Amino acid sequence: MVAGLQADLGRRPDDPRLLTRLGVAYVTRARETADPSFYAKAAGVLERATRLAPGDADTMVARGLLGLARHDFRSALAWGTRAAEANPDLPDARGVVFDAQVELGRYAAAVATAQAMVDAKPTQGSLARVSYARELHGDPAGAVAAMVQAAAAGGGSPTDQAYVQTLIGNLHLGAGRLGPAEAAYRRAVAGQPGYGLAEVGLARVAAARGDLAGAARRLEPVATALPLPATVALLGDVRAAAGDRAAAASQYRLVRVIERLNKANGVAVDLELARFEADHASDRGADPGRVVAMARQALAERPTIYAEDTLGWALRQAGRPAQALPHARAAVRLGTRDALLWYHLAAVEADLGRTAAARRHLAEAFAINPYLPVRDRQHALALAGRLDLPVPRTPVGDRRRIDRSCGLGRPFACASGIPDRRPGRTSSR
């Protein structure tokens, strides 16, 4: 793809359409390889395309995609909005707008964008975004239903299809349904052998089942071929859970190197790095104060529920639970059914002696997903012990059914009515 376009450009070096396609191909290559050095190349050709054809909507979308990939969400939002104005029929433009709005914490606007997208056309791209909007707003069953519709809508590349199946798997895994999660990941790798994100999903399923060796076996090749910081960190967590601290530490060091490379290649990594460092506040050489500063910076740039969670967690790990509490509460303000957010809130409350609230919210976390990520599970169980909370007997969560009343039978009945916001599901005091 890249090579062919480069050859075409050799013959027509000033063709803005070719430049735009090459820019998108570079961004895709960066995503497929996790190598951020492609971003600079993408930026170069896309800036040239803009100079040659300033009004071209495809180029604006491409610059929006690059902004998303580099976590420059303000730029992505601006380019996506301009593209949608230039050509309202361009579905990708509004997709860029939605993704940027979500990452900037502008949830009401994002919901409106998803709604407009799916009303215009229920495509894979629009349904996947409806799914994410529902997931964020605490409607996991509706999220699965929309994502299943997205898979059925088809129309994407084989990679897109594998990605959608992986997202279905992630939704199931987040709800503690290991069997359906595994099935979805397997569908993804059946369509796209070796698909990294699905392999990571299968590793997480293995880890949830307590099969740490199996998880590590799956992660090793992915961490080499597609060294995303989250994947490398997960391999470290699996190694640590298996008792190999030296191997874990080596993976964690690699995470920091990768993020440094990302940063050098123009990717904003404050939130990701703060998230990671907050989890490693007691590692050798850790600097909790610096992590808090990083998380504050990230929250200012990207006021999302996950940035709130990260700052709350960083403050808690730095021994400042009173300051952490408003952020940990803000992280669950949409009612998102993400067990980690509720566990973090419970841990902060426990530090403050708010035992009843802590117990309630930790119970909530285990009810959402009794497995929790491999890194957090032991800590959460220990906290449950301190709070005298009965611990769910995992692994039996596979059999819970998902509610499909919204979706499959009546294809878009749901899509037109949602995603509705659910006020008042924030933490009880």
Add this chain to the structure above:
Amino acid sequence: MSPIARRGAVLAVLTIIILVVAGAAGAAAHPLGNFTVNTYSGLRVGPDRLDVDHVVDLAEIPTFQTRQAIDTDRDDRVADAEAGRWRDRECRRLAAGLEARVNGRAARLAVTGSALRFPEGVGGLPTLRLECALSTPCPPAPGP
């Protein structure tokens, strides 16, 4: 026998990926990305010997992984002694992994020199450049 004819009699079977990035530095040092491993073998054929300049050039990520292996005492620093041991061992290993044939006969490449450097790459991270000078004698080809 002329040097030209002798040259024809030397068959060196080597995996050669030639990447010459002369004069490039910093971000452009690894045009194929921050994850790449580039190797280069330059052959010089003399009247009585075959010299191979074997160069391994690692981008930032593989360099980091390799430096962890070099740092045998795990103090997060690559000491000169550790670097030297790794360099010598690695050149011997690479030499053993290269197959050279002279006049149809397998020839053993000996290490005659080596150098290891860590040029600064993207984001101030080190990269790795290992140079192994290898050599094997070329006996005179059987005369016609």
